[in-house]
Amino acid sequence: MVSARFVVSAVATMLALVNSAIADETFERRARAGQIIFELCCAICHGRDAEGDGPIASHLNVPAPDLTLLARLSGGV
Numbered sequence: 001m002v003s004a005r006f007v008v009s010a011v012a013t014m015l016a017l018v019n020s021a022i023a024d025e026t027f028e029r030r031a032r033a034g035q036i037i038f039e040l041c042c043a044i045c046h047g048r049d050a051e052g053d054g055p056i057a058s059h060l061n062v063p064a065p066d067l068t069l070l071a072r073l074s075g076g077v
């Protein structure tokens with residue numbers, strides 16, 4: 001009879017292995033999804049490169065900030 005503790009630790013180990021195997025791919029996929037969302041929802045004001053120069057930026061009363069400064073201040077994230 002296999003103990004419940006063994007089953008739990010075996011499942012936990014498998015999950016950890018699967019998790020680390022897909023971690024990189026998941027990051028890549030999320031980064032791509034984020035890029036698409038940014039281009040659809042944010043780039044019109046902030047610009048495709050996030051520098052505050054989107055196509056409608058000149059029509060805003062408050063200028064769209066250059067978001068690359070935030071990224072630089074947070075170490076590129």
Ligand code: HEC
Pocket residue numbers: 038041042043044045046060062063064065066067070
């Ligand atoms: C309609 C134009 C517009 C759209 C669309 C837009 N923003 Fe903005 N965003 C602005 C403006 C204008 C400000 C500055 C607001 C202020 O200073 O009061 C701002 C500010 C910000 C800030 C704060 C920057 C700082 O230096 O404090 C972030 C972060 C941001 N926007 C991210 C986004 C993201 C992410 C999206 C898409 C999900 C988005 N924005 C969509 C116009 C826009």
